[in-house]
Amino acid sequence: MNGYSDLLKTHRFSRRSLLGGMSVGAALASTPSWARGGNIAQDQPIRVGFDELRGDVIDLSVGSGRRIVEGRRSMGVAVNGTVPGPLVRLREGQNVRLNVTNQLKVDTSIHWHGLLVPFQFDGVPGISFPGIAPGETFAYEFPIRQSGTYWYHSHSGLQEQQGHYAPLIIEPKDGEPVKVDRDYILLLSEFTPLNPYFIMSRLRTGEGYFNRQLSSWTDKYPMNAAERRMWAEMRMMPTDIADVSAPTYTYLANGRGPKEGMEYLFRAGERIRLRLINGGAMTFFNVRIPRLPMTVIAADGQNVRPVEVDELQIATAETYDVIIEPGNAEAYAIVCESMDRSGMALAMLASRPGARAQVPALRDPPLLTMADMGMNHDEESGHGDHSSMDHGTAPKASSHDMAGMSMRDTSLLPPDVEIGPGLDMVSMAPVDKTGDPGLGLRDVPHRVLNYRMLSALEPNKDVREPSRLLELHLTGNMERYMWSFDGRMFTSLDDEPLRFAWNERVRVKLVNNTMMAHPIHLHGMFFEVVNGQTPAHQPRKNVLVVQPGASASFDLTANEPGDWAFHCHLLYHMHGGMMQVVTVVGPGEGS
Amino acid sequence: MKSSFFIGIGLTALILPSAAFAQHAGHEGHGEPTETASPAHVNADDPHAGHGSMDHSAMDEDVSPGPLSETPAPPEAGSGPPRAADQIWGTDMMAHARHKEHGKHGNFPVLWVQADRFEAQLRQGNNSFLWDLQGYYGNPTSKLWLKSEGEGEFGEGVEDAEIQALWSKAVDPFWDLQLGVRQDVAGPSTTxxxxxxxxxxxxxxxxxxxLFLSHRGDVTARIEGELEQRITQRLILQPRAELVLSAQDVPQLDIGSGIDKVELGVRLRYEIIREFAPYVGVExxxxxxxxxxxxxxxxxxxxxxxYVVGIRFWF
Known part of the structure; x- marks a missing residue:
């Protein structure tokens, strides 16, 4: 029970504000006035790290400037002069007016990721509003109907890659259910010296352009010659884990590179809430704190029953809140490896400024397996005789296994999928893999989070049986870098939205016919992941990862009228066509 | 340390329905809630239990399989394009915004230019040069594709050169059908x-x-194949083969009927950057x-x- 006194002692100084930690040196530096919002001139340097804004009226300004990360430079896009942009801290039940001024030479926008808002304030140009023209100020106005950890970012062009993202926290109106001594934000993202349009163009023209871990005669991948021939025969790359990665990217923790000393102070025995936000454009991070378990208490802003793990994979655009209780060590490393293990974002839990823990080396890069192609014989049962397929831990399938199998048997697809050059693979036997901890984490010797471990803390209000099934196929062509739903790429002139009747309860099944994991994001509503929990406790999320060659389902109560974006949250996949509009008809508006 | 955590859990529990907490307590330390699903929810009579599309784990037994086949949206879901924002921001404003977004998402075009071979060919006696360029502008499935190949001896000028302009249409995930014209610009002018x-x-x-059909009615064909063998991330071995076929003798172009020419080569390049790689080889x-x-x-x-020395570059 001495925990109580510790808790009270530390409460005083640590609750002063909810800061994203601080870097050595920068902690004492005074903030220049220009960085406090308002005008930033084109050639001004962008400051690293974020301030905090709260209140009923919040002014945000989007501008451009120079960024330097670990000596590498680029032009960036910043909100109020910082990357990440300022923490917007709100309170459930308040009304907020957010005035967003565009100081760029091109249109901008802000999408409030995960927030329940009237659709016209959702911030997607061409779908929810016209966008914010240069020099214009747009006022977003809406009541705050929820609480939790969220973020906001541009939905215009590729500005998100350039730094236009920031955390957003909403305090529950009845107080936090979990008491902590410190409350920290860890926003993960990437920095690149390259122009994002150059990246997009190279993804279309240069196969594997950003991958420095391609298979070669001298690699150390555990593949034999037959396996290598099989991949070549299929014209696929088993190393295709991330389309863009290090060294093109430097992975960032609250805007800081791994050598830039991001640190969070703690005292032994304290309980710390760490709000993990993946604000990256293209990266899944594997997050672990060696010697320190993490108790997950929220996913995508919504509370879940506490579940203790040693590592978790956070997909692009997901958020997880975890509780950690550092012990007597001087420091702990928060290690956030990119899924392809080309690099890491890094932060330290430090018992005194400057304390450092040893950082483990990057683990070996993972490889795609036959299971990631949708070959799932006995995949989940674990006792089948096709030992080569089990758990997808090693690509042991021989070319013999491929005999007579088609990588693209389009007869397996429903008739509403358009079959064309944009579809290079059809998953042979897609199974639900919400129990998959993610590429590279299937065989680690410790506890890893997966979706089946998530269970909603507060019961869901709508537990009706879904009245219909909507099956959507995630489709693509890696070689041409085309991405689509049901074989059709998005243009905002797309006149065939996914339509839902008012308050309709629908099960949406996503089938991944590609060899990449796609984090599919629905705007404006939470859905409940069909993960084996009872309907009342299926976890509410707004991003759902569909593993390669697999399926995943969610139940949706369509009760937020309007048009909503629905897309893969990998920025270049969305830009490459994997986007759709969801239309929810308002009460009494139906035909 | 650990105790304060449990205090936290205790506080959490106070505001939770007790059943939820009880279930959670049952999971403590397992980290696998799905394995301990309450047997009370299992419906042995459920015909779908264990037979649904996701019958691969025990977890399905206590949840409904949901609807098993896809059905269309009900009429109440409405019809037509998504235009909710038009009512709020105006039809013109939204049409303009949609127009601006159109072309940015999905099928937008890119430009690509490549010199696959740009080299000096060294042999006893006469040394020559060769270029093999191609480039396109277009979206992933429809492109304008230009190609040029040519060669000549140093000091003697261009001996043989051609330019092709092709419309390239994707007919398969990996294949483009190309239709167009080729103009031979050195030697006897031929279209x-x-x-x-x-x-x-x-x-x-x-x-x-x-396949080429000349304005004189001659039919010829050319097949080129290349393979990229990565030795390291930057060192790449590229075997290459070319076969020229002809349906007839074309004496003015030095072409004989049947198999006219076979070319086999191998080039070893070092990618200083992906776009720029010097190479050496033999052909x-x-x-x-x-x-x-x-x-x-x-x-x-x-x-x-x-023996060839050259650079391969693209942008």
Whole structure:
């Protein structure tokens, strides 16, 4: 029970504000006035790290400037002069007016990721509003109907890659259910010296352009010659884990590179809430704190029953809140490896400024397996005789296994999928893999989070049986870098939205016919992941990862009228066509 | 330390329905809630239990399988394009915004230019040069594709050169059908209609095959294949083969009917950056049949071995 006194002692100084930690040196530096919002001139340097804004009226300004990360430079896009942009801290039940001024030479926008808002304030140009023209100020106005950890970012062009993202926290109106001594934000993202349009163009023209871990005669991948021939025969790359990665990217923790000393102070025995936000454009991070378990208490802003793990994979655009209780060590490393293990974002839990823990080396890069192609014989049962397929831990399938199998048997697809050059693979036997901890984490010797471990803390209000099934196929062509739903790429002139009747309860099944994991994001509503929990406790999320060659389902109560974006949250996949509009008809508006 | 955590859990529990907490307590330390699903929810009579589309784990037993087949949206879901924002921001404003977004998402075009071979060919006696360029502008499935190949001896000017302008249409995930014209700009001026197929064959062979019909009615064909063998991330071995076929003798172009020319080469390049790679290599060319005779008649050797030095670049 001495925990109580510790808790009270530390409460005083640590609750002063909810800061994203601080870097050595920068902690004492005074903030220049220009960085406090308002005008930033084109050639001004962008400051690293974020301030905090709260209140009923919040002014945000989007501008451009120079960024330097670990000596590498680029032009960036910043909100109020910082990357990440300022923490917007709100309170459930308040009304907020957010005035967003565009100081760029091109249109901008802000999408409030995960927030329940009237659709016209959702911030997607061409779908929810016209966008914010240069020099214009747009006022977003809406009541705050929820609480939790969220973020906001541009939905215009590729500005998100350039730094236009920031955390957003909403305090529950009845107080936090979990008491902590410190409350920290860890926003993960990437920095690149390259122009994002150059990246997009190279993804279309240069196969594997950003991958420095391609298979070669001298690699150390555990593949034999037959396996290598099989991949070549299929014209696929088993190393295709991330389309863009290090060294093109430097992975960032609250805007800081791994050598830039991001640190969070703690005292032994304290309980710390760490709000993990993946604000990256293209990266899944594997997050672990060696010697320190993490108790997950929220996913995508919504509370879940506490579940203790040693590592978790956070997909692009997901958020997880975890509780950690550092012990007597001087420091702990928060290690956030990119899924392809080309690099890491890094932060330290430090018992005194400057304390450092040893950082483990990057683990070996993972490889795609036959299971990631949708070959799932006995995949989940674990006792089948096709030992080569089990758990997808090693690509042991021989070319013999491929005999007579088609990588693209389009007869397996429903008739509403358009079959064309944009579809290079059809998953042979897609199974639900919400129990998959993610590429590279299937065989680690410790506890890893997966979706089946998530269970909603507060019961869901709508537990009706879904009245219909909507099956959507995630489709693509890696070689041409085309991405689509049901074989059709998005243009905002797309006149065939996914339509839902008012308050309709629908099960949406996503089938991944590609060899990449796609984090599919629905705007404006939470859905409940069909993960084996009872309907009342299926976890509410707004991003759902569909593993390669697999399926995943969610139940949706369509009760937020309007048009909503629905897309893969990998920025270049969305830009490459994997986007759709969801239309929810308002009460009494139906035909 | 640990105790304060449990205090936290205790506080959490106070505001939770007790059942929820009880279930959670049952999971403590397992980290696998799905394995301890309450047996009370299992419906043994459920015909779908264990037979649904997701019958691969025990977890399905206590949840409904949901609807098993896809059905259309009800009429209450409405119809037509998504235009909710038009009512709020105005039809014109939204049409303008949609127009601006159109072309940015999905099918937007890119430009690509490549010199696959840009080299000096060294052999005893006469040294020559060769270029093999191509480029396109277009979206992933429809492109304007330009190609140019040519060669000549140093000091003697261009001997042989052609330009092709093709419309390239994706007909398969890995293959483009190409239709257009080829103009020979060195040697006897000849115009050809072109039908070609370019793409990636199984085992990662890059293939460019084309059939040419000249304005004089001659039919010829050319098949090129390349393979990229990565030795390291930057050092790449590229074997290459080319086959020229002809339906008839074309003496003014030194082409003989049947198999006219076979070319086999291998190039080793080092990618300083992906876009720029110097290379060295060796290439053997055989002219056979009547084509070889045409060359011999001109005092040329129908079989040549070249050592090549060049750069491969693209942007």
């Amino acid at each position: 050809h209609a072109v039908v070609g197929l370019q793409g990636l064959a199984p085992y990662m062979f890059e293939v460019d095959a084309a 053997q060319t055989w002219h056979v049949g009547n084509g070889a005779d045409f060359l011999r008649a001109k005092g040329k050797d129908p079989s040549t071995t070249n």
